[in-house]
Amino acid sequence: MTRRMDPLTAEVVDLFGTVVARYHQEYDAAAAVHHLTGAQARVLALLAPGPLPMRRIAERLKCEPSNITGIVDRLEAQGLAERRTDPADRRVKLAAATEEGSVTAERLRDSLEFAREPLAALSEEERGMLRDLLARMVP
Amino acid sequence: MTRRMDPLTAEVVDLFGTVVARYHQEYDAAAAVHHLTGAQARVLALLAPGPLPMRRIAERLKCEPSNITGIVDRLEAQGLAERRTDPADRRVKLAAATEEGSVTAERLRDSLEFAREPLAALSEEERGMLRDLLARMVP
């Protein structure tokens, strides 16, 4: 009943599993430094480029909008985000990073890349190859 | 205050973020097919090679042992795992996959690889390169 699986693919999938687990740990750890959970950090990072309706956040994170309500609540409680009513459509609430939130988001991004740097114990050329391969995988 | 960050590394980190998010979605979806959550599926996969003390599971998953208690409880409730007392040390409980649990674990692994296959829209050679690069990243 077992499907034949080419061993190379199996190996790559396994490696991805390991790398993914590691990415998560480091992401959560980096977030914790700023007293954030992983989900809160993800939302804050999403808000960095500019305000976003709650619904858009949910779409990006592939979860229910009701879930975002609580996360933004907690960001707001820490003074990192705020809600504004969209003047163009008073139904929608725009979540926006505060000044402090923007700073935190930037620091978070830096520490993330920094944390992931040793993981990329690869040469410039190898990183380039990796980028190309990964880019092909995300259409 | 911003640390200088070479753009290539930043790009790779971003790509990893995307791939990681995708991996998770697919993993959870594959688990859901078998009426499992992501965490339950991970534990079951860990149990596939053989029984494991609760503590070891926690170490592998990098979480508290008390967390594993609940997860194994739910696997046990579904008849996919069982607890045995280690005869060598009666303090430790060995979690083991049942017959049905083993079958489920195997199916899960297959569907995972299958699900991740389109993601690997890469040639044999490219997959080989990817494997080598990833392998260098996980010491």
Place this chain on the structure above:
DNA sequence: CGGTTTCCTTGACAAGCTGAAACATCAAGC
């Protein structure tokens, strides 16, 4: 205007996770 749709929030509930406390068992020293 009235009906429908869209956006957000609320409430109830399950699961994952942590930390502290409790309990049983082992292991070492006296």
Place this chain on the structure above:
DNA sequence: GCTTGATGTTTCAGCTTGTCAAGGAAACCG
């Protein structure tokens, strides 16, 4: 042997994430 301390698991309270169903407000449309 007995005591003391360390270890493995569980239980409990508490928080965050996530879902789903229901509700209110605002926009849209006929």
